[in-house]
Each structure stands twice: as C-alpha cells, then as structure tokens.
Amino acid sequence: MAKKTRKVAIVGVGLVGSSCAYSLVNQSICDEILLVDRTPERAYAQALDLSHCMDFTFTRTKIFTGEPEHCGDADIVVLSAGANPIPGGTRLDLLESSFAIYRELVPRIMAGGFDGIFVAAANPVDVVTYMVWRLSGLPRNRVIGSGTSIDSSRLKTLLCEYLPVDPRSVSGYVLGEHGESQFPAWSHVTVGGKPILDILAQHPARFAGLKLDEIEAKTRDAGWEILQRKGSTHYGIANAIAHIVRSILNDDHKITAVSAILQGEYGETDVCAGVPAILSRSGITELVELNLTQNEQERFHRSCSVIRHAASALVFGGGDARP
Structure with a gap:
C-alpha cells in the first residue's frame, strides 16, 4: 500500500528554524524536511547535524536542503527567516526587513508549484502572515501565523507558578497582536473547567499573590526577558510551530x-x-x-488597529496575488 510522504519545508534555518526542525525530528511529526536558507552552507550543516539524530529517534526523518522553488511538493512551508527584535524596540520595528524578505521569497515558493499551507513564524508575525496571504494568493485558511500560541502557553505556565496544577490543565488564550497590544481573555481562562475569576473570588486569601495584571504584564514581556538575557527566543516558539504542524498533518482538529x-x-x-x-x-x-466582555472586545479592536496600521504601510503593487 502506497504511503503519502508528509513533507515540511523550513525557510530560514537560524535558531528558530533549526530548533523547529529539531522538534519535528524528535517528535516524529513528518517524513521529510527541506531546509532552505540564504546561506546554503548553513542549511547543509544543519541538515547534516540533524541527520545524526536518527539513531536515537523513533522514526527516520529524511532531511535535505534546497531552494525556495523546491518547496512545491511540501505539505507545509514554515517561514522563519527574519531578524530578532532589538531590546528597547518592538516586533513591529522588523516590518520593513521582513517585507523585503518575503516579497522575494513567497513568489519564488509559489513559482515552484506550492499548493499547501504556509505557517509564518517571523516577526512581526501578524503582519507577516497578512503579507504572505496577499503575496501568495492562497485562501485564508491556508495561511497561518504562530501568533499568540506561544503567548497563551506562557500565560498558562505563569499561572501555574501560583496554582497547584499542570499548565496543560489550564485552558485560555491570549488574543490580538503577538506584541505589545496583546491581552489575555480572562473571561475564558479556566482551570479544570472552572473559571479563574471564580477561583480567585472564592479563595482570595489562598491566591492573594496571584495578580492578574502582573501575570498579563509578565506574559507580554516574557519574550523580551529571554531576549535580553540570551539574545533570542527559539525553543518555545519552535515547539509551538511543531504543535501547529502536527495538528495540521494529523488532522487533529485541535484548537x-x-x-x-x-x-x-x-x-x-x-x-x-x-x-x-x-x-x-x-x-x-x-x-x-x-463571547468576549465589552472591555475585552474593545481591547481586541485596539490591538487589530495596531496591526492594521502597520500593514497599511506595505505597498504590494503587482506582487499582490489575491484573486
């Protein structure tokens, strides 16, 4: 019986892209990984290094290198090429450099016959996802950004410094921009199905140290805290990307x-x-x-306004491939 090969291409194999490939290999998520980078020697070295993991993993993942045009038969293309934010700035500061990168890359990928799903991870990720949608001409359901997946994970991890549960027992989402205007939808955060707001109201003394405003600020600033100490964030976001890729390839229907x-x-x-x-x-x-509260809905609109304003600076011209 013929088996369909599950192939993922990763464009940009710096710390984020290579960490994503490492997660894909160790979790046996796909059969083949194509690494694409502006520095072919780096891509080759990453592929060679990753291939040496195979004796210690559950399945064999074939890893090789190529050009953007070679992504044509990939199920998913992960876009991780781009610069790190500069401490003291914002992710939106990277907009011009990211647009220059993807205005060239996306048409080259599409020229190779790509008809799969884009997963964007480069910052500013919300605007990058929007530009990839505009440049690719793919329907919106097939252009996805890593977005607030990592922020939602950070929120759960921070909450569980105060709650006696595993982060996976917490359900909730950070909404809006993966950036300064993001916010947790506290009205929908639950612990074992119980709303966090009810828990705090019923046990004010026990959870007196749990301040939602402080948790929100720490969630928003977590990436900057890491960046200032070691220069980049890559393990968390790489696993977030791997989670998204696995959910797609396995048809998981996960939220x-x-x-x-x-x-x-x-x-x-x-x-x-x-x-x-x-x-x-x-x-x-x-x-x-x-079903957001009025305050949450207003915050969501404000966050979208920030993203929309940034995207309005992009000039697509003839590169806009939308139907």
Missing part, C-alpha cells in the same frame, strides 16, 4: 491560538490577529469566536 485572517469574525475585516482556531489537514477549519 490553538494562531494568527488568522479575519473576514467578519470578532467584528474585524481584512486584518490578521491572534484568535483560537480549529486546525486540521485543510489548515484552519474554523475560527472560534469567543
């Missing part, structure tokens, strides 16, 4: 907070922001519209 193109959801149109989405073999099967 994950990702950057998605909104066309009416949450009252927003023609903008890309972090929202919970059902991920399957077709990409985004459905966006989950949470």
